[in-house]
Amino acid sequence: MPKLIPQNKLKDWLDNLAQTHEVWVPQDQDGMCVIDLYQAEREINLESRTRFSAKELVFPQTERLFKYKYEKDKDNPEHVSVKLQTENNVPKRVAFGIPPCDVAGIEIISKVFDDKGYKDPYFKKRREALSIVALGCQHPENACFCTTVGGSPSKAPGADILLTPVGDGYAVEVLTAKGQALIPNDLFDKLADVDAPDVEKAQQKAGKLLPAPMVISPSAQTAQALLKAFASPYWNEATAACLSCGICTFACPTCHCFTIVDEKCGRCGERMRCWDACMFPLYTLEASGHNPRLAQSQRYRNRISHKYSYMITNNNILGCTGCGRCIKLCPAGIDLRRIVEKLIPKSE
Amino acid sequence: MSKELKARIAGILPKVTYFIGYGTGINTIQTAPLFIRKPEQVNAMLWNRFCIHNLAVYVPPQKRPPVAPDEKIGLILKGCDSRAVIQLLQEGIVKREKLYIIGVSCPGMIDISKLQGKIDINRITKAELHEQTLTVLADKAEVAADINDLLYGKCLACEYPNTLIYDEFIGQKTTANPRKGIFDAVTDLEKMSLDQRKAFWEKEFSRCIRCKACRNVCPICYCQNQCLLDTRVPRWTQEQVDTKSNEWFHLIRAFHLAGRCIECGECARVCPVNIPINLLPMKMNKELFDIFGWRAGTKAGEKSPLMDFKLEEEKL
DSSP: OOEEEEGGGHHHHHHHHHHHSEEEEEEEETTEEEEEEOOTTSOOOSSSOOSSOGGGGTSOSEEEEEEEEEEEOSSSTTOEEEEEEEOOOOOOEEEEEEOHHHHHHHHHHHHHHBSSSOBOHHHHHHHHTEEEEEEOOOOOOTTOOGGGGTOOSSOOTTOSEEEEEETTEEEEEEOSHHHHTTOOHHHHTTSEEOOHHHHHHHHHHHHTTSOOSOOOOSOHHHHHHHHHGGGOTHHHHHTTTOOOOSHHHHHOSSOOOEEEEEEEETTEEEEEEEEOOTTSGGGGOOTTSOOTTOSHHHHHHHHHHIIIIIHHHHHSSOSOOOOOHHHHHOTTOOOHHHHHHHHSOOOO | OOHHHHHHHHHHGGGSSOEEEEEEOSSTTOEEEEEEOSGGGGGGOBOSTTOOSOGGGGOSGGGSOOOOTTOOEEEEEOHHHHHHHHHHHHTTSSOGGGEEEEEOBOOOOBOGGGGBTTBOTTSEEEEEEETTEEEEEETTEEEEEEGGGSBOHHHHTOSOOBOSSOSEEOSOOOOOOOSSOTTHHHHHHHTSOHHHHHHHHHHHHHHOOOOOHHHHTOTTOOOGGGOTTTOOSSOOSOSSOSHHHHHHHHHHHHHHTTTTOOOOOHHHHHOTTOOOTTHHHHHHHHHHHHHHOOOTTSSTTOOOGGGOOOSSOTTO
8 A cells, every 4th residue: 555755754755765876856946946966955846847857867968988098009109009998887866756757758768778679788777777756747837748648647657656746745656676675664664554546536636637639649640640741831830930959859858869979188088978959950961061951840840750750660659758848948939739739630 | 919010011921921920829928939921820920018039030041941032021020139130231141121120119028937936937827918917827826916027137228129120110119218227237247256257157057058049049140050169070169068168168159249249138038047148248248338339230330340440449
């Protein structure tokens, strides 16, 4: 039976977790809510949506892959060897209080970085070291549409523990063995139980907060719809205002494109993997000087088509969690929902 | 939007490939740039107290959907935004006859982020503007505020409420009534010691994610692929995102905007991590104002002192 942890006991739990893990939790900072390292003296904020998603915990914006150093052989100066040094230390982490859409985001990029075909060691290491304590969402924002893309504000598949706000506390549902390891018995033994039907009721109530005018499924029809619209003039109309900045991609919980660069200074250097964005014109610039996606409408089309078509074909999933960050933060006010609604026929 | 304005835009449409104005945003108190091509679309156009976007960003041809060489575009510009057109004309980026500009007088735009803290501006269910009072219902909490307390910082310091360059002006012109100085925020920064300023900017730059929205939303930044902050050969900036590379990015940009920034503040508005990044080019502007009395984009036909040369400069 799930336990009910009152608001005022959360800190005890977090303090306990912080002894063995890096705990990342939403908190206010510089006028926004961000996911940051838990510090006992700082207030946490489980009410607001974090400005960016939690993907940074498994796929950091800048990842140092290794350091390298060229060394000359003193006796044979023509012979140069390279020494590599990798950084293996990935701390054990807990993402605490992240919403279901962010958990879904991590699940989606796992399909890219850790699937049958390809396993990215850097991602895998971070994902395995991460435990997720998700928090059911009680307050959808204006830009939210998780239910449209098959998500739920109150269920978080992929999380290790799910918290559901019930009364003045949170029902704690342990979903995995990894989650069980995050439960300090001496604290939880003293907590009251909460009836499973009560939790279910609270979750159903939350689910109704976000009406879905249409539901998009990761079906072949959806994938086809966007392929059919590939040459549609609608793209020009819908994306005329797009400024080709990277806000939507960087804020997106599922965008996962990167570039690899060497930063070299003398004989030493570092190889780094940094987020890239298909909205940047340079993303597709070829060595010849040709750019197959020169117009911003082509770039925007790629971003939407990747999420609503190519990922269905490649991974059998929709590549969008409906978190709405790209809508909320777009400097040109472009609303992805309008475009998707226009191009994808309603499924029953 | 007034009937007169709608009628005029509809009248202009046959002369232009598209007209850029404001349409509905994600809620009733946000707007978004809207491109229209057909007369019936005029009904979707808005002109209200929430039209903050600087549409002059779409004036450089490389930053908007292409038009045929003999075609022109139409757009509505606020006073502050119109300064960009004057600057772009001076830089030879666009030809005057390729633009049809509707001039308006702007009463100041409302910054709903000033309501944050009182209500959650991302969960607005209802909003009403009645005379000077904005009432917003969000997530079951209601707040009513005087719009004079909600104006954007740049509007409080507005010196140019009327469009400076236009083909036709709709409505009555108003006189400027700035309630604070445009350089006040820069002056405050200047009062800090060097160490304090360094700490201030390092903290701000540490948050930057280099989405480049500040650059892309800037009407004066039009280098696109050729921007030196993007070129990979030679590489002037580092790809990784950390305080030092971010600082490099923003300082280079500020220097490139010296005497060109038209103070629309869009860079700071769109920043997804709340960096008051407009303060850097504003500082350059203040220097140019103090030395040369120069304000970019305020006088058609005049050349920036940094693009001109005099044998004797009075203040140098």
